[in-house]
Amino acid sequence: MxxxxxxxxxxxxxxxxxxxxxxxxxxxxxxxxxxxxxxxxxxxxxxxxxxxxxxxxxxxxxxxxxxxxxxxxxxxxxxxxxxxxxxxxxxxxxxxxxxxxxxxxFRVPVSGAIILDESYERCLLVKGWKIGASWSFPRGKKSKDEEDHTCAYREVLEETGFDISNLLNLDDYIEVVIGEQRVRLYIIAGVKEDTAFAPLTKKEISEISWHRLDEILPASDEVFSRGTNGLKLYMVAPFQTALKAWIAAHPPPPGQKTEASAKAMCVWKVKSSNLGxxxxxxxxxxxxxxxxxxxxxxxxxxxxxxxxxxxxxxxxxxxxxxxxxxxx
CATH class of the missing domain: 1.10.10.1050 (Dcp2, box A domain)
Known part of the structure; x- marks a missing residue:
């Protein structure tokens, strides 16, 4: 019926x-x-x-x-x-x-950027797309015959939507070799925390956040480890010693506001329904x-x-x- x-x-x-x-x-x-x-x-x-x-x-x-x-x-x-x-x-x-x-x-050179806020106490990290992905500085592999700084500009723009071309100093970078892969990251300091970030590519980045440098220090003496906050930092830890030295040699301008109690701050996140x-x-x-x-x-x-x-x-x-x- x-x-x-x-x-x-x-x-x-x-x-x-x-x-x-x-x-x-x-x-x-x-x-x-x-x-x-x-x-x-x-x-x-x-x-x-x-x-x-x-x-x-x-x-x-x-x-x-x-x-x-x-x-x-x-x-x-x-x-x-x-x-x-x-x-x-x-x-x-x-x-x-x-x-x-x-x-x-895994031998193709990689280039990207370490983006610091105005107080030099926070850095911008991106999280990969896959569930369980680790955090890293925005970076990517060089194309054929591409200059390091050109690759850094392109990859940071793709992964964060932020244009570093006018802020990039060719002499301010940290370079390490991980396995057989050379990774060069240019230091971009003094970026406002309220800057709008959002990836231009789909299904590559799931989250973009400001993280305090003192919270992403390695939990042990091992280079490849998790931070004290439990984050996966396999592509972050190798740069931390050199980054601390750079900040010590290039202190932030006086008068920048610091908020020592502030935690990580998410500035962009993909909808969970789109993951996986x-x-x-x-x-x-x-x-x-x-x-x-x-x-x-x-x-x-x-x-x-x-x-x-x-x-x-x-x-x-x-x-x-x-x-x-x-x-x-």
Whole structure:
């Protein structure tokens, strides 16, 4: 009977799907093939192009169609290699290529900024997107042939929305080597606490806060540790000794107001509903994509791919053939 109809609302998470072939083809064409030939001469460069494709997919495709699965970069590269004609010939080497790229990536120089308030008692830290992410000074990897200060300006603007170009002194920086990676942070002092901060990029920064320097000191003598306030400070601690020395040599202008009792102050935070990613019905297909790579012929050209050259003519020919077959 109509009067007894019961309407039920399901609390089950919305199903997610993998990107369709047309979308993967478009991403491959836009970010991999439509670039200068010199960018197709090594797998490192190709993977940096795939990172841009991944960001575009997450920031635009998933935003516009929430039914699409949010993918890790490794999942995304697996799909691209399995489904894009330009990358498919190299699918049997994807595990070695990915490992080689991640090793290389952690040697790419990083640049950014240590932003201090007017009293030099607080610094601005950003927190990564993923749940459980650590805090760090705003910074990022240098692009090819990019100057350190240019990278710092670009990365700080992307992660905080703050323009440091007129405040940056080329001689005021702290540089450390973490593992095999050189990290240079320019010191930007005297920024007002009420400055508006907000990242320009999506799904990269989850929170921006002012933190007191005396609260983020290492809890022990170990360089990589948590602060006395329990925060994860793996990318902050290595700079603290040099930063204290710089402040001692460059004291703040007299008369700046200090509030010794003030705690950390959040200036921007993403809505919690936008964080993380739920379960997906597409996981089996992702696992299959990975197993297909494992089942391919185990003919490995070697552990390093830095002398790799993309066979662009044959790839373009195969793509043209595929398009012609679809048209017919």
């Amino acid at each position: 109509a009067g007894n109809t019961i309407h039920r609302t399901s609390s089950a998470p919305m199903k997610t799907i993998l990107p369709p072939q047309e979308l993967l083809d478009d991403l491959c064409s836009r970010f991999v093939l439509n670039v200068p030939q010199e960018d197709l001469e090594s797998f490192e460069r190709i993977f940096f192009l795939l990172e841009q494709a991944h960001w575009f997919y997450e920031d635009n495709s998933v935003e516009q169609n929430p039914a699409l699965k949010s993918l890790s970069f490794k999942e995304f590269t697996s799909l691209m290699f399995n489904n894009c004609a330009a990358l498919r010939p190299y699918i049997n080497h994807i595990d070695d290529i990915y490992k080689d790229f991640t090793t290389y990536k 990613g739920g379960a997906s019905t597409a996981d089996n297909q992702l696992q299959k994509a990975g197993s297909d790579a494992q089942d391919a012929a185990d003919v490995r050209p070697g552990r390093s791919f830095r002398n790799f050259r993309f066979d662009v003519p044959s790839i373009l020919q195969s793509i043209d053939a595929a398009f012609s077959a679809n048209e017919n």
